[in-house]
Amino acid sequence: MTTTTARSRGLATHSAGTSRAVVVVPTYNESESLPVLLSAIADVRTSLPEGTTLDVLVVDDGSPDGTADLVRHHPAYGVWLGLLPRTAKDGLGAAYRAGFARALEDGYDLVVQMDADGSHPVSALPAMLAGLATHDLVIGSRYVRGGRTENWPLRRRVLSAGANTYARSVLWLRTKDSTAGFRAWRAAALDSAGVLRSSADGYGFQVENTWRSERAGLRVAEEPITFVERVAGASKMSPAVALEAVTLIARWRAGELRAWVRRYALVVGLVLLAGLVRLPFLHRPLTPDEAGFLTVAGQWHPGSSLYGDYWVDRPPLLVALYRIAALHGGTVSLRLLGLLVVMVSVALAAGLARQLTPRRLGPVAAAATALLLLDASLFGGMQVNGELLAVPFVLAGLCCLIRASRTCGSPLWWAGAGAAAMAAALVKQNVVDVFVVAGVVIAWQAVQRSRSHALAALAALVAGAAGVLGFVLGIAWLHGTSPAGIWDAVVTFRLQAAAVIATEASHHTAERAHVLALAWLWSGVPVLLAVAALRGARAGRAAGPPLGWMAVGLLGWEAFGVVAGGSYWLHYLIGTVPGTVLVVARGVARARRTPVVSYAAALAVVAASVALSTVHAVERGAHEPAGTAEVASWLAQHDRPGDTGLVAYGQSQILREAGLRSPYSHLWSLPVRVRDPRLEELRDVLSGPDRPTWVVTGRYGLTSWAIDPSLAAPVLRAGYVQVARIGEWRILHLRDGSGDRVTGLA
Ligand code: GDD
Ligand code: MN
Secondary structure (H helix, E strand, C coil), X not given: XXXXXCCCCCCCCCCXXXXXXXXXXXXXXXXXXXXXXHHHHHHHHCCCCCCEEEEEEEEECCCCXXXXXXXXXXXXXXCCEEXXXXXXXXXXXXXXXXXXXXXXXXXXXXXXXXXXXXXXXXXXXXXXXXXXXXXXXXXXXXXXXXXXXXXXXXXXXHHHHHHHHHHHHHHCCCCCCCCCCCEEEEHHXXXXXXXXXXXXXXXXXXXXXXHHHHHCCXXXXXXXXXXXXCCCCCCCCCHHHHHHHHHHHHHHHHHHHHHHHHHCHHHHXXXXXXXXXXXXXXXXXCCHHHHHHHHHHHCCCCCCECEECEECCCCHHHHHHHHHHHHCCCHHHHHHHHHHHHHHHHHHHHHHHHXXXXXXXXXXXXXXXXXXXXXXXXXXXXXXXXXXXXXXXXXXXXHXXXXXXXXXXXXXXXXXXXXXXXXXXXXXXXXXXXXXXXXXXXXXXXXXXXXXXXXXXXXXXXXXXXXXXXXXXXXXXXXXXXXXXXXXXXXXXXXXXXXXXXXXXXXXXXXXXXXXXXXXXXXXXXHHHHHHHHXXXXXXXXXXXXXXXXXXXXXXXXXXXXXXXXXXXXHHHHHHHHHHHHHHHHHHHHCCCCXXXXXXXXXXXXXXXXXXXXXHHHHHHHXXXXXXXXXXXXXXXXXXXXXXXXXXXXXXXXXXXXXXXCCCCECCHHHHHHHXXXXXXXXXXXXXXXXXXXXXXXXXXXXXXXXXXXXXXXXXXXXXXXXXXXXXXXXXXXXXXXXXXXXXXX
């Protein structure tokens, strides 16, 4: 038996003692087939388990061939065989509704539906009835392993396969044979699925009840059967019947979608708004990080450095995501990627909350929180950075974890959590948020449930993570980036960098830490967290996953990430959004009464400060002093095809906008400080055959915090001549040959 519905909202198990079952058989002109079926049932009646009785109720629609009279004259009539005569042919669905209603009135515990024409094997009855001990509905299925059809013309096989595929995909059913006409129901299940209220008159009735049962959360099983085409009489299947099913299925789905949209209208609006807000910024110039990642990703190929010609301390999934943007034009597609990521994240935030609370406020508050913080320039969210790209993976992982930590959670959810957790870490290596929370849940399971429970969860988590890791590392390797190289970049380098950052912390670092703390305070997030903590403080221990510990673990890790990052860039704060969302959702879920007013007020505070700071940022952007954009356009005007360039240090947006390739593998200043602090590599580049045509430096030339220029500076002085100065920037050109040309232009 194949169980298709794992969700258990099970009805009471029927007592093992006695159970009265009835087979409801609709008939229209079945006088030839019915006697055969009745004698087969007579046989099987004698071999049923102790205490089980089996009756038959024929529902005849006034068959002109006298099927009803045949029943009346049957020896078992009035003993175990009954008749429900109706006056006119009214469709299979209507006949079954009448038959089921009668069966329920008569107090049967188990109700079977079955065709009269011998297509459904009576021999499967005992197994199907036995299946009702653990399930609410057992379907005699042609489309699970062991099930099949016999003597069915090709036309019918195609029709049936098509109908099943259509119904499954439109209605999102798990049942493989959703049109099957052979089923055993618990009487109570007929009621809770609302079978008597079903609307289809023809064979769509079968699909409708499959759908109703799945939506009602019934435990549905499929028992394999062999469906044998009738030998006598004719099928009542007609184009009208098929058409009714097709239209009804579409209409049911449309109805579901409408109800869904009504329920989540606000959330849908927030998701759209999240994207809309970013539209005006699609053409915003690239930040150094964005330009650098685009440059690395755009040329990713086997090469001398980690990602081809360039080296960067970021994992391959980030580079892969940037590659999508780079291959589609760069700036705008990168912004569109960011827009999409934010929309998905807002939707996932709502989904996360929905799992924690039936209250409508939950998804709305969670989505609004995500929107306000991800679209806020206050948190640097307008930049498409690793932090931002990792957010949807973290939220998806949390959704999986919450599913997984329910009592009947399947290992697939654990695997999903592991996969999402790994994906997030492969975007930005410090975003191991989901692993941290998973650790909390697994520890809790080991204490609250059992060691084996926890171990199984851990195994599935690791399997999911390993799958994604293997896949991404494999793809990266095909691109010429080895796992050892990645490890060196994302782990070894970060440790070395942390040491460098710690010893070199300047007053800039302290200033940025200050700004970061102020931005967080000013964002209103503390108000939101306070509301969630206060309003969510419900006495007594709630059942289910240890949300409190999960939230503490998550926010704790995220806060640690912000501080341990060492450089205190504003966009670090994006990393705290999933934790904030979880705390908000948990707060709504735990409050005694729906805390609409408190959340509306807290979110209004966040919205106001975020809006103010955005206006401020946009204004400030408009008054930006002459800078890298001018340098880039100067270069673009003066460079010649085949020219290359180098910026000391970082600021790779200059090279990107000017369209210059760099022969130096470092596009960021941190790697220079950590991996080339004495500029040996830079010196070799400047004096080698691939030396750049152009060199751009800041006010202090090659001198920068903690970089020793003594090796490279003489080489630069000897080989290059300054040709222009723009603001603080100096533009140098190779001396030999064309040097004079540009000197004149400057
Ligand atoms: N009372 C009544 N009224 N009975 C009807 C009517 C009706 O309008 N229409 C059909 N029946 C009875 C038939 O007499 C038969 O006992 C049973 O319903 C099934 O009818 P068939 O005409 O033999 O159906 P089919 O073989 O084409 O289709 C079977 O397979 C389909 C899946 O592929 C049925 O089991 C369908 O329900 C099923 O969807
Ligand atoms: Mn048939």
